[in-house]
Amino acid sequence: MDQKHSNSTFPKTNRNGLPARMKRLVIKVGSRVLVDNRGRPDPRQITRLTDQIADLQQRGYEVIFVSSGAIAAGVQSLGWKQRPVNLPDLQMAAAIGQGVLLNHYSEQLVRHGCRLGQVLLTHADLNDRIRHLNARNTIMAMLRNRIIPVVNENDVVAVDEIRFGDNDLLAAMVATLIDADLLLLLTTSDGLYRTEKGKMVERIPILDDITDETLSMAQGKGSSWSSGGMGSKLQSAERAIRAGTPVVIANGRQEQVLRRVLDGEDIGTLITGTAHQQKLRARKKWIAFFHRTQGSVYVDEGAGRAILEEGHSLLPVGVERTEGRFRAGALVKIRTADGKTIARGLTAYDREDIERIKGRRSVDIPFVLGERHFVEVVHRDNMVVMAR
Numbered sequence: 515m516d517q518k519h520s521n522s523t524f525p526k527t528n529r530n531g532l533p534a535r536m537k538r539l540v541i542k543v544g545s546r547v548l549v550d551n552r553g554r555p556d557p558r559q560i561t562r563l564t565d566q567i568a569d570l571q572q573r574g575y576e577v578i579f580v581s582s583g584a585i586a587a588g589v590q591s592l593g594w595k596q597r598p599v600n601l602p603d604l605q606m607a608a609a610i611g612q613g614v615l616l617n618h619y620s621e622q623l624v625r626h627g628c629r630l631g632q633v634l635l636t637h638a639d640l641n642d643r644i645r646h647l648n649a650r651n652t653i654m655a656m657l658r659n660r661i662i663p664v665v666n667e668n669d670v671v672a673v674d675e676i677r678f679g680d681n682d683l684l685a686a687m688v689a690t691l692i693d694a695d696l697l698l699l700l701t702t703s704d705g706l707y708r709t710e711k712g713k714m715v716e717r718i719p720i721l722d723d724i725t726d727e728t729l730s731m732a733q734g735k736g737s738s739w740s741s742g743g744m745g746s747k748l749q750s751a752e753r754a755i756r757a758g759t760p761v762v763i764a765n766g767r768q769e770q771v772l773r774r775v776l777d778g779e780d781i782g783t784l785i786t787g788t789a790h791q792q793k794l795r796a797r798k799k800w801i802a803f804f805h806r807t808q809g810s811v812y813v814d815e816g817a818g819r820a821i822l823e824e825g826h827s828l829l830p831v832g833v834e835r836t837e838g839r840f841r842a843g844a845l846v847k848i849r850t851a852d853g854k855t856i857a858r859g860l861t862a863y864d865r866e867d868i869e870r871i872k873g874r875r876s877v878d879i880p881f882v883l884g885e886r887h888f889v890e891v892v893h894r895d896n897m898v899v900m901a902r
C-alpha cells in the first residue's frame with residue numbers, strides 16, 4: 515500500500531464521490547482570490563488562506579500550495595496603476611512580485627510554526643523526463659520534511675500561465691506529478707453554475723466527467739455555465755481526473771472553505787472522474803500527459819474501434835498515413851481520419867518503416883522490413899487512450 519494512505523486515523527469524509535481518505539492535497543489559488551477590488555494583494559485574504567493551510571498541515575495533510583498573484587503583487591510594488599499588457603513588463607512584475615508574495619506567505623505561516631519552500635516550474639520542465647523527476651523528488655522531499663511547497667510558474671522564462679489559465683494547468687500537472695488525492699481550485703465563484711439567459715440559476719454540486727458538452731457549457735454555448743475563467747479550470751480538471759485525481763472547484767473567499775470541502779460539505783463543484791478511476795501507472799502517465807509527441811499515425815475506422823472499444827494494440831494493417839519526423843521509441847498521437855486524437859503511445863517503428871508496412875498484415879512485416887519486426891506499431895502496454 516502507498517505509504518501516504520497507511521494513516522488509519524485520518525479524517526474520513528462522506529461526501530459522495532470524494533475519496534474516503536485523502537492526505538496529499540494540491541491547493542491552487544487564483545490571482546483574483548488574493549487581491550482586493552483595486553487589484554492589490556489583500557493581506558486579510560492572504561492571512562485567511564495561510565491560516566487554513568497551516569490548519570490542514572496540523573491536521574496531518576500534506577499541502578502543496580499553487581499560488582498565482584505574483585504579477586498583481588509586482589504591479590503594486592512598482593506603484594503602477596494597472597496591470598501592463600506587454601509580456602516583458604508582466605514578466606518583470608512577476609519577478610518582483612514573487613518575492614513579495616513569498617514574504618507574505620512566509621510571515622504568516624511562520625506564526626503557525628510552518629515552513630515553506632519556493633518551487634518555480636514551467637510546462638517545459640514537466641515535459642522533460644529528467645527535470646520532471648527532479649521536480650517530483652524535490653517536492654516529495656519537502657513533504658517528507660513537512661515543508662509546504664509554494665508553487666508558481668517561472669514567469670521569467672515562460673508565459674504559458676500568464677497568457678492562459680492563471681496557473682490552472684500547472685496545478686493539474688503538479689497534482690499528477692506527485693499523485694495528489696485531491697486538487698482544489700479556489701476561485702471567486704461558488705463552483706460551476708448552470709446559467710440561463712446569462713443568469714446563474716443553480717450550482718452544479720457534482721460532475722462525473724468532463725465531456726465536450728461540459729466544455730461548451732463553460733464557454734457559454736446554448737444553455738451555459740458561469741464562465742469566469744471556467745474554461746481553463748475545466749481543462750485542468752480534465753487532466754487531473756484522467757490521471758486519477760478528483761477536483762473540487764470552490765470559492766476561495768468562503769469562510770473555512772478548505773476545511774469544509776475536506777469535511778465533505780456540499781460546497782463548490784466536485785468533479786469525481788469516476789469514468790477514469792483507475793490510477794494510471796507512472797509510465798502511462800508520462801505517455802498521457804508530460805511528454806511531447808513527435809508525430810501522428812492516422813488509423814482507419816476499424817483500428818480506431820479496436821483501440822477504443824476492444825483494448826487492442828495498433829497493428830500495421832490499421833494505419834492509413836503518418837505525419838512528423840520520428841524514430842522508433844518516439845511518442846506519437848494516434849488519430850482518426852478526421853484528426854481526432856484517440857490515443858498516445860510509443861511507436862515500435864520509425865516513420866519510414868511505418869510507411870512501408872502500413873495497411874499490411876503483421877505476418878507480412880518480415881518480407882517488407884527483413885527479420886527485425888514487432889507485430890504491433892504501438893503495443894497496448896505503451897499506449898494511453900485519450901478520447902472522450
Ligand code: GLU
Nearest residue numbers: 545582583584585676680
Ligand atoms: N504566474 C502568474 C502570477 O502568479 C499567473 C497569473 C496571472 O496571469 O495573473 O501572477
